[in-house]
Structures are given as structure tokens and as C-alpha cells.
Amino acid sequence: MSSESYAMNDLKTRELELALDRGAEAGKADHGVRMRVEDLSVYYGKLRAVKNVTMSVGTHKVTALIGPSGCGKSTFIRCLNRMHELTPGARVEGTVLLDDQNLYGSGVDPVNVRRRVGMVFQKPNPFPNMSVRDNVIAGFKLNGVRDRKTLDEVVEKSLRGAALWDEVKDNLQKSGASLSGGQQQRLCIARALAVSPEVLLMDEPCSALDPIATAKIEELIHELKEQVTIVIVTHNMQQAARVSDFTSFFYLGELVEFGETGKLFTAPEKRQTEDYITGRFG
Amino acid sequence: MISRYRYRKFVEWANWTGMLLCIGVSLFFLVAILGYVLVNGASYIDWEFLTAMPVPAGETGGGIANALVGSFLVVLVASLIALPIGIGAAIFVNEFPSQGFGRTVRFLAEVLTGVPSIVVGLFAYALVVIPSGGFSALSGSVAYAFIMVPIILISAHEALRLVPDSLREASLALGIPKWRTIMGVVLPVSSRALITGAVLAISRALGEAAPMLFTAFGNSFWNVNLTKPVATVPLLIYTYATGPYEDWHRKAWAASFVLLVVVLFTSVLTRAFLRGKSNE
Numbered sequence: 001m002s003s004e005s006y007a008m009n010d011l012k013t014r015e016l017e018l019a020l021d022r023g024a025e026a027g028k029a030d031h032g033v034r035m036r037v038e039d040l041s042v043y044y045g046k047l048r049a050v051k052n053v054t055m056s057v058g059t060h061k062v063t064a065l066i067g068p069s070g071c072g073k074s075t076f077i078r079c080l081n082r083m084h085e086l087t088p089g090a091r092v093e094g095t096v097l098l099d100d101q102n103l104y105g106s107g108v109d110p111v112n113v114r115r116r117v118g119m120v121f122q123k124p125n126p127f128p129n130m131s132v133r134d135n136v137i138a139g140f141k142l143n144g145v146r147d148r149k150t151l152d153e154v155v156e157k158s159l160r161g162a163a164l165w166d167e168v169k170d171n172l173q174k175s176g177a178s179l180s181g182g183q184q185q186r187l188c189i190a191r192a193l194a195v196s197p198e199v200l201l202m203d204e205p206c207s208a209l210d211p212i213a214t215a216k217i218e219e220l221i222h223e224l225k226e227q228v229t230i231v232i233v234t235h236n237m238q239q240a241a242r243v244s245d246f247t248s249f250f251y252l253g254e255l256v257e258f259g260e261t262g263k264l265f266t267a268p269e270k271r272q273t274e275d276y277i278t279g280r281f282g
Numbered sequence: 283m284i285s286r287y288r289y290r291k292f293v294e295w296a297n298w299t300g301m302l303l304c305i306g307v308s309l310f311f312l313v314a315i316l317g318y319v320l321v322n323g324a325s326y327i328d329w330e331f332l333t334a335m336p337v338p339a340g341e342t343g344g345g346i347a348n349a350l351v352g353s354f355l356v357v358l359v360a361s362l363i364a365l366p367i368g369i370g371a372a373i374f375v376n377e378f379p380s381q382g383f384g385r386t387v388r389f390l391a392e393v394l395t396g397v398p399s400i401v402v403g404l405f406a407y408a409l410v411v412i413p414s415g416g417f418s419a420l421s422g423s424v425a426y427a428f429i430m431v432p433i434i435l436i437s438a439h440e441a442l443r444l445v446p447d448s449l450r451e452a453s454l455a456l457g458i459p460k461w462r463t464i465m466g467v468v469l470p471v472s473s474r475a476l477i478t479g480a481v482l483a484i485s486r487a488l489g490e491a492a493p494m495l496f497t498a499f500g501n502s503f504w505n506v507n508l509t510k511p512v513a514t515v516p517l518l519i520y521t522y523a524t525g526p527y528e529d530w531h532r533k534a535w536a537a538s539f540v541l542l543v544v545v546l547f548t549s550v551l552t553r554a555f556l557r558g559k560s561n562e
Contacts, residue, residue: 115457
């Protein structure tokens with residue numbers, strides 16, 4: 001891609017940010033920029049998986065990342081809470097700002113970053129050695145919090161937040177692995193919500209679920225954005241259109257287009273975006 | 283066409299019979315050993331044999347109480363040394379991968395399992411017995427620990443490898459530091475396999491006589507002092523079996539029987555315990 005089109009994307013990002021900032025000034029809680037990514041590139045050894053991406057994430061908005069397999073969207077989302085560092089040989093250039101702090105600044109502990117930016121994975125991964133209750137409060141227990149009253153409150157609040165409370169409230173001591181796939185995924189969402197993150201990253205959270213469980217999670221995402229900013233990777237364009245406020249289209253490691261979801265799906269500015277969302281490739 | 287079919291049926295049958303034969307031979311050895319020890323040893327076992335001290339050569343009666351306690355003591359101390367080292371090393375190799383180093387450690391552990399136990403005994407002799415000025419239970423524990431560490435390391439490494447990365451990621455993504463992830467998620471999830479490996483190592487050590495020859499040395503008297511020589515069951519079997527008295531030979535068989543039962547029970551009980559645990 002030419003440097004000119006990077007500049008265009010940057011310009012677009014600024015425009016959206018200005019709009020978001022105006023909202024914030026007007027005193028609306030659900031406006032403003034929560035995360036800003038500037039000129040981010042990710043390498044696996046010599047391979048450059050994400051190329052000079054600049055975009056921003058609006059506070060209490062849902063931002064969807066779409067694009068064909070291998071386009072770098074999963075790699076990108078894992079940079080937002082420094083999870084990609086667990087992959088041997090991965091390396092990052094550029095900045096990721098959460099509010100005004102650079103997550104890649106010197107002296108920033110990835111452990112603290114991950115407390116503020118939570119993550120839900122593609123396959124439900126409850127801890128098999130723990131009960132439903134212990135799974136929800138794993139983030140507290142493994143960090144040494146033992147106060148029963150606080151923990152009980154967190155369990156109920158998080159499970160309600162993940163729309164799972166009514167289904168499991170009588171079986172909190174059952175193993176987390178004994179739930180159905182969709183319940184397990186909502187348990188993982190509850191577990192991530194329990195530590196009250198500011199941003200919740202979801203890496204294809206519905207790809208291992210049936211349509212009913214998927215619908216429940218989508219509904220949940222609508223409710224969750226009241227309390228948390230969401231970034232979601234999805235293969236399903238209908239899903240992106242249904243749940244998100246903003247959408248980024250990635251292709252071959254580049255951010256092709258970033259904009260409001262309604263606009264991007266009805267009147268995409270780039271030819272590649274249009275081809276992808278109309279199913280001509282990918 | 284027909285003959286081709288018959289030929290294939292024949293090959294099928296021949297292979298099946300061959301494998302059955304192999305199973306038969308391997309089972310035969312197991313049953314033969316168990317049966318022989320049972321026939322020769324079980325009749326001698328009584329309460330006195332398990333709880334009395336040995337009597338001087340030539341007298342009948344007496345038991346192996348000191349050797350039972352000695353074996354227990356030496357293996358217990360060996361486990362206390364070997365378990366943290368073996369599991370700690372396995373955690374390092376698996377959870378902190380650095381290209382060549384982990385593989386080298388693993389390879390060395392595999393080589394170490396092949397070192398003859400008599401050589402391990404000699405090494406413990408040079409390392410502990412000579413500097414400390416005498417045979418001791420502790421030197422025996424060190425020798426056993428040398429045998430146990432590589433077994434524990436390899437089995438623990440396999441156990442940790444089976445823990446899916448998605449669980450480590452789930453924990454790290456909650457802002458849980460790596461060491462707490464290891465202690466709170468990785469080790470509990472792999473605990474069944476870790477325990478199985480530890481029991482395997484303990485069973486292996488329980489039956490080794492060679493490393494005890496010039497370390498724990500043996501003792502006809504009661505001793506639970508780690509700095510003094512101590513009797514162990516395999517050593518006692520060795521002494522009695524090579525001795526000149528008929529009664530000693532029978533005691534050697536009886537002690538072998540006790541050893542077998544202890545080892546079998548340990549592994550059966552562990553299995554039962556782990557099965558119960560998995561049903562929770």
C-alpha cells in the first residue's frame with residue numbers, strides 16, 4: 001500500500017476521534033477515545049503480520065475487526081493487551097495508548113496492562129480445576145484476595161453481567177468444565193468482567209458456538225458496552241454489522257478501511273472493502 | 283480371487299496369533315514373578331516378621347522391622363530432595379522455553395535415567411560418604427534422589443506439556459502474574475500426572491539395592507538417625523539371599539514379597555485415589 005493511503009487512514013482516524021471528543025466535551029459518558037493505536041507493526045521473526053496500523057477505539061463503543069483469515073486481526077487484537085508477547089519471536093513497533101498511557105512504554109508491566117484490558121478467547125477456556133464460582137473469581141483468588149463477602153458480591157455481579165446467573169446460581173460449586181459450550185463462553189466473559197477491566201477484547205468469541213449461544217453473546221455485547229469498551233474480532237460480517245459501532249477491515253496485515261459500521265457496510269470507500277463485504281473474495 | 287481372500291484371512295489370523303503370543307509371554311513373566319514370590323514368601327509372613335527386629339544368624343524367628351522403617355525413612359528423605367528439584371526443573375524447562383537449553387536438559391535427564399544404579403551409588407559414596415566420614419541413611423537418600431530426579435523431571439515435563447496453552451493465556455489475560463499462573467492453574471491442572479510420575483519414581487527407588495551398598499550400608503539394629511547406617515529392605519534381601527542359612531533364604535523371599543506388595547499397593551492406591559479425584 002502506498003504511503004498516501006496510510007495518510008488517508010490517519011486522516012479518517014483523526015476525523016472520527018474529533019467526533020468522539022466533541023461528544024466527550026458535551027458531557028456524554030459514552031464518548032471519547034479510550035485507546036489509540038499509532039503506526040503499529042507486528043513481526044513474527046522476519047514476517048510482518050501487521051503493517052503500520054493507526055486507528056482508535058471509542059469509549060463504551062463496540063469496535064469490530066473484520067477481514068479474511070490470516071489478515072492480522074487476531075495478531076492486532078492481541079497487541080492491545082500485550083498478549084502477543086507470549087508468542088516466541090513476536091515483536092512490536094509503534095504505540096498503543098490506553099487513555100494517555102503508552103502500553104509499550106518503558107517500565108509498563110504487561111501484568112498491569114492485562115488487568116485493565118481483559119480478553120475473551122475463541123474457544124471457551126474455563127479452568128478445569130475450578131468450580132463455576134472459583135472460575136469467576138480466579139482473577140482475585142490467584143492474586144491473593146480471600147475476603148468471602150467481597151468475592152460473593154463479585155460472583156453474582158459478574159455472572160449477572162454475563163447473563164449466566166439464572167442458569168448457574170444453584171450450581172456454583174459444579175466444575176466450570178461441566179457447562180455447555182455457550183455457558184462456558186459466558187463464564188469466561190464473567191471471569192474477564194470480574195476484575196472490572198476498562199476494555200474487553202473478544203477474539204472470535206462465537207466461532208465455537210451454535211447460533212442460539214451466538215445470539216445470546218451478541219445480545220450480551222449490547223448490554224456490556226454500558227460498562228466496558230469492547231473490541232471484537234469476527235469472521236461473521238452480519239455479526240459485525242449487528243453488534244458494532246465502528247468497524248475496521250483488515251487485509252494482508254493492513255488496515256484497509258476504518259469507519260462507522262453503518263457507513264462501512266452500506267457505502268464503503270475502498271474497492272477492497274466493498275469486494276469483501278459483498279462476498280467477492282475472502 | 284478366492285485364494286487371494288484366503289491368503290488375506292490367513293495373514294490376518296497369523297498376525298493376530300502372533301500378537302496374542304507376545305502378550306502371553308509378557309504376562310507370563312509378570313505372573314511367574316508374582317507367583318514365585320508369593321509361593322516362596324507369603325507363607326513366612328506373620329505379624330512377628332513385620333514388627334520384630336532381626337535375630338542373630340543361626341537363630342530362627344525375628345523380623346525385618348528395622349529395614350521397613352529404614353526403607354521408609356531413606357525414600358521419604360530422598361523424595362523430599364528429589365520432588366522439588368525434579369518438578370522445579372520440569373517447570374523451568376516447560377514454562378520458560380529457550381530454544382536449545384530446555385531440550386538439552388531433557389536429553390541429559392534421559393541419559394541420567396540410563397545410568398546404572400551401582401554407579402549412582404558410587405557417586406553418592408564419593409559425594410557424601412567420604413566427606414562426611416562414614417556410611418549414613420542420608421547418603422542413601424542422596425543416591426535414591428539421583429535416581430528419582432530424572433524420572434520425576436521427565437514425567438513432570440510430559441505432564442506440563444499436556445496442559446493446554448489456552449489455560450495459561452486465560453490466566454495471564456486476567457492480569458495474573460506468571461508464577462501465580464503456574465502455581466494456581468498449571469500445576470493443579472496437571473496434578474494427576476505429576477502424582478503418577480512421583481509414585482513411579484518412588485516405586486523405582488524402593489526396590490533398588492545397588493545404590494545402598496556403599497551408602498546406607500545396612501544395619502542389624504534399630505536406627506532412625508540420618509547420620510548413621512540404616513537397614514533397608516532391598517539391602518536386607520541382598521544380604522539374606524546371598525547368606526549361607528536356609529532360614530535367611532526364606533526371609534529373603536518373604537521380604538521380597540513385602541516389597542512387592544508395598545510397591546503394588548502404592549500404585550494401586552494412587553490410581554484409586556486419582557480416579558476418585560477425577561469424579562469430583
